[in-house]
Amino acid sequence: MSVSELFYKLNVNFNYVVAMTLFIIGLYTLISKPNLIKKFMGLNIMETSIFLFIVSSGAIAGGKAPIFGEGVGPETVFVNPIPQALILTGIVVAMSTTALALSLMIKLYEQCGTLNADKLKELK
């Protein structure tokens, strides 16, 4: 593909590119930060990036929220409701994982006295 075509595609699918960039930023945070809480923040960034990707894939230019009611005619364009339903589930799952991880960190801190991954390795 030529350079102009590449820029055209980058521009058109800009949301997707941002989502993937966030995914990598999250992965980098997860790998490189020693603090467990920061590691988990990285994980949350990754989750959010995928939600962004899913929601973007259901977008339609100029579309309205898919709610029927006043001010809706036959020619109104609606965005795709499925991705919105999916990420609602995704958000709940992310919240649950976070709750469990935080409670594990509380227990870990009680048991080992630190949340630093490098120190935890030595402790073992």
Place this chain on the structure above:
Amino acid sequence: MKKGLVVFALFLLWILLVYTVIVLPPMGSPENPTNTHIIPRYLEKGVEEGGAHNLVTGIILNYRGFDTMGEVTVIFVALTCVLAVLGRENILRHTSKAEVSSVEKSVIVKCVVRFLAPFIILFAFYIILHGAESPGGGFQGGAILGASVIIITLTFGFALVAKKLSLKYRVLFESAGPLSFFIAGMVAIFCGQNFLTYLLPCVAHTYQDFVRHLLLIMVEIGIGVGGGAAISSIFLAMEKVEKE
């Protein structure tokens, strides 16, 4: 050195991922496969079949109800996991140093929370019950309900809330979400339909719509109350007294 290697590997992965997404069909175009395959039917008949003006609610509760059942179960799983790791909050342990919080909350904060709390809870129920017509639904309302419990706990202290939200009832509320789906689904099976069918042919034709609304509202309230109770229980379980 190691860090440089990680950054380099991630950079390669980034290029790969970006390449895979830019070859996708252009975002926002109505001709995308996501917007042409299943959606036309939902837009055409969704309101009538799903029983809600808000299509997202219709999909969550009706077309993809089984997903939502899994989702409320995930909230319940999260609560059970937190209880497995940390254990329930212990009121007895707290009574001795119940209200000894490090900073005394100011009168203004207490007054404002006392004044706002009923309205927050009312708003939560509005969101839960109005999810079929406008933005909102069980999960959103449940989150607000849980948040109201959290803000009251932060202002008035742990002991008061833990005592008022007695475990005797909270245990029932926590399982409300999955249980309401279970009841709605079993009603359908006993009527000879597939699990989670809301439009029941065994009910007289004129009442079918009414029964469907009843079931959908029951499920919405179950999701909201269950979610709210689970969030507040998770919050209360994480509240720990410093070891003496």
Place this chain on the structure above:
Amino acid sequence: MAEFAHHCPVLMVITFLAGAVLTPIVSKSKKKFSFWWAFFVSLLALLFSSCAVWSLYTKGPISYWLGGWEPPYGIEIYFDYISSITFLMTVLGALIILYSKKYIEHDIKEEKLPVYYTLVLLLLCGMVGFSITGDMFNLYVFLEILSLSGYALIAITEEKLTAMASFKYLVMGAVSSMCVLAGVALLYNVTGTLNMSDMALRLQQFEPIATSYMALCLFVVGFCVKAAMFPVHVWLPDAHALAPSPVSALLSGLVIKVGIVGLLRVIYGIYRLGGAIDFTTVTNFMGWLAAITVLVGAFFAFFQDDIKMIFAYSSISNIGYIIMGISLISFTQPERGYLGMVGGLIHIFNHAIIKSTLFLCAGAIIYKTGFRKLSDLRGIGKKMPITCGALTIAALSIAGIPPTAGFICKWFIVLGAIEFGRGIWAAALLIGAIFVFAYYIKIVNAIFFREPAEPILEVDEAPLSMLIPIVILAISCLVFGVFAYLPLAVIKPAAATILGLPPTYIPPGG
């Protein structure tokens, strides 16, 4: 009756779910009652699953439309041959719950008993739902249910380091779930549907092959972390060794198999059926990694002293066998992968039984003595003959000694690898088998033929509620080895349909 069988798959999930949700309510005043409730629920689910499997083998796959919506519009439950693993899950679930009664009362505080049984039932609910669903997003939801309850079950005891093992598992598991979700998202973007069979059909109509390939890679990475394959196996040894023994049996016997079920669903259910892209590069890569996994697992197991650690590393090695078996596939000639597929599937079944027996026996020994090091357990065989006899049968079985169940699967996988022209994989498998044989001989030698140490002398046999599951499982290790045609009769049509051959397919030369 037919009507009832039609509802059975969904009733299985619902029974576990409602049972789990009701556990804290029914056992509010009497905590110990939660065991009887959980046991009752698992027996009920066993009834439904046997009914569903019976219907599968007499009348063919069950397609169940939830809410009455036809497939691409609603969620479909598709109970096919891969889903028959739910029978194994419910049987093992019931036996392990029975075993937990004494073990868990001893290990955790009484107020946490209902929480433990709730989590076990939720874990089973997640696994069963994962294996029967026909919808990609639903698959992800059930994957999360089972993963979350698995993480928490490891950290349920107060022992040191459990929280760390659980956290390690959680971080790797969460990243792998994320990969699976990203794969679902990419495929949804390409095809516009979430139903598996619809996705397979629509995958070939759309252009961006790079995206479908990336989605496949993400799925493979995600499920391989769940299955603990070589470069991403690091979470497994700690998690499986530090968990309470019945939980180790569940995790090692069933939860890591869920990753394999996911691989089968995605590779064979979507990509092979769709036929849009040639995935043999990916499966070949998986096969090479599996060969390394076999060696790494067997090698590290040899140097462990903690018996549960040995079994945990041996699980890694066995996952290598299974993945090697299922990745022997040729895109153009599906018959060539038949023997390997039969071997892989039958090893899923046998390894679940054998590894549960091993972990339950180890649990019974730890329950009675409090020791877990092999050097402390010398001569235990004379004091706990039934438990150690079962342990020996299972050990021989996993080493692949002929009259036991472990032999037949390795035989099929080796034959499949040689026929496929992968002599090196077969060699890796045989070298691994020699290591396995060596370390299980080490165990058997230590527990039977050494003089007992001082603290072992007062120990007696484990209680009955622990012995019943152990003995049942040990006998089935023998039975499925001697009468190997029993599991083969069930596995062969499954392997044939996964590869796209007719269920009655017979390979040339028998």
